[in-house]
Amino acid sequence: MxxxxxxxxxxxxxxxxAGCPEYLNHDLRKLHSQELINLCEMSPGQPxxxxxxASHCGYTKQFKGLQELNDxxxxxxxxxxxxxxxxxxxxxxxxxxxxxVCYVNYGVTFTMFAPTHVxxxxxxxxxxxxxxxxxxxSWNFNKYVVDSTGKVVMHFDSSTSPDSPALKKAxxxxx
Numbered sequence: 001m002x003x004x005x006x007x008x009x010x011x012x013x014x015x016x017x018a019g020c021p022e023y024l025n026h027d028l029r030k031l032h033s034q035e036l037i038n039l040c041e042m043s044p045g046q047p048x049x050x051x052x053x054a055s056h057c058g059y060t061k062q063f064k065g066l067q068e069l070n071d072x073x074x075x076x077x078x079x080x081x082x083x084x085x086x087x088x089x090x091x092x093x094x095x096x097x098x099x100x101v102c103y104v105n106y107g108v109t110f111t112m113f114a115p116t117h118v119x120x121x122x123x124x125x126x127x128x129x130x131x132x133x134x135x136x137x138s139w140n141f142n143k144y145v146v147d148s149t150g151k152v153v154m155h156f157d158s159s160t161s162p163d164s165p166a167l168k169k170a171x172x173x174x175x
Contacts, residue, residue: 020039020040020044020045020150021129021149021150023125023126023128023129023150024038024039024040024126024150025038025039025040026038026039026124026125026126028113028114028116028124028126029113029114030111030112030113030114031084031095031098031099031102031112031113031114031115032095032096032098032099032114033114037111037113039081039126042079042111043079045148046077046078046079046148047077047078047079047145047146047147047148047171047174047175048078048079048080048081048144048145048146049066049069049078049079049080049081049143049144049145049146049171050081050083050126050130050143050144050146051066051080051081051082051083051141051142051143051144052082052083052085052087052118052127052137052140052141052142053082053083053084053085053102053112053140053141054084054085054086054088054090054091054140054141055084055090055091055092055097055098055101055102056090056091056092056101057088057090057139057140057141059139059140059141059158060101060140060141061106062141062161062162063082063101063102063105063106063108064106064107064162065161065162065163066080066082066108066110066162067080067106067107067108067109067110068162068163069162069167069168069171070109070110073171073172073175076175077148077175078171078174078175079110079111080110080111081110081111081112081113082102082108082110082111082112082113083112083113083116083118083124083126083127084098084102084112084113084114084115084116085115085116085117085118085140086115087117087118087119087120087137088139088140090140091115095114095115098115099112118136118137119131119136119137120136123136129150130144130152130155133151133152134152134155135155137158138157138158139157139158140158141158142155142156142157142158143155143156143160143162143167144156145167145170145171145173145174146174147174148174153170153173153174154166154167154170156170
C-alpha cells in the first residue's frame with residue numbers, strides 16, 4: 001500500500017493556508033493568457049471539480065453543463081477548473097480558438113488552463129496525482145470531484161453528463 005501525503009501548509013501574502021495538497025501548489029498558465037494561477041491560492045481549502053477538456057470533441061457541449069454546475073455551486077464553495085488538453089487529439093489548433101470555444105461559444109467563466117498533458121509521463125502534477133488517487137482520463141471530459149483536503153471522492157468518465165444526479169450528489173457531499 002502506497003502512502004500519499006496530501007496536506008501541507010503554504011505561506012503566501014504573509015498568511016498560512018493549511019490543508020492545501022502539494023499537487024495543487026503549482027503555477028499553471030490560464031488559457032490564452034500569460035496569467036499564472038496557483039490552485040492553492042485561488043481556492044485554499046475549497047472543494048474542486050477538475051475536468052480535462054477539448055474544444056473539438058463529441059463531449060465539448062458539456063462546457064454548458066459545467067458552467068451551470070459552476071453557477072449552481074460556486075456560492076457554496078465549489079471551484080470548477082478545466083484543463084485543456086490535446087492528449088486525445090481533439091483540442092483546437094491554437095489557444096485563441098480554444099478560448100473562443102470556451103468563453104464565447106459556451107460562456108465559460110470558471111478557470112480554464114492552457115493546454116497541458118493529462119495522462120502519461122508528461123501529465124501535469126494535478127493529473128499525475130489524480131491518476132494515483134483514481135485513474136488517468138481515458139478520454140476528454142473526465143470529472144474529478146475533490147474535497148477540501150485534496151482527496152478525490154469520485155471520478156466520472158466522459159459519458160457522465162454534468163447534470164447527472166450521481167455527479168451532483170458527489171459534489172454536494174464535499175460542500
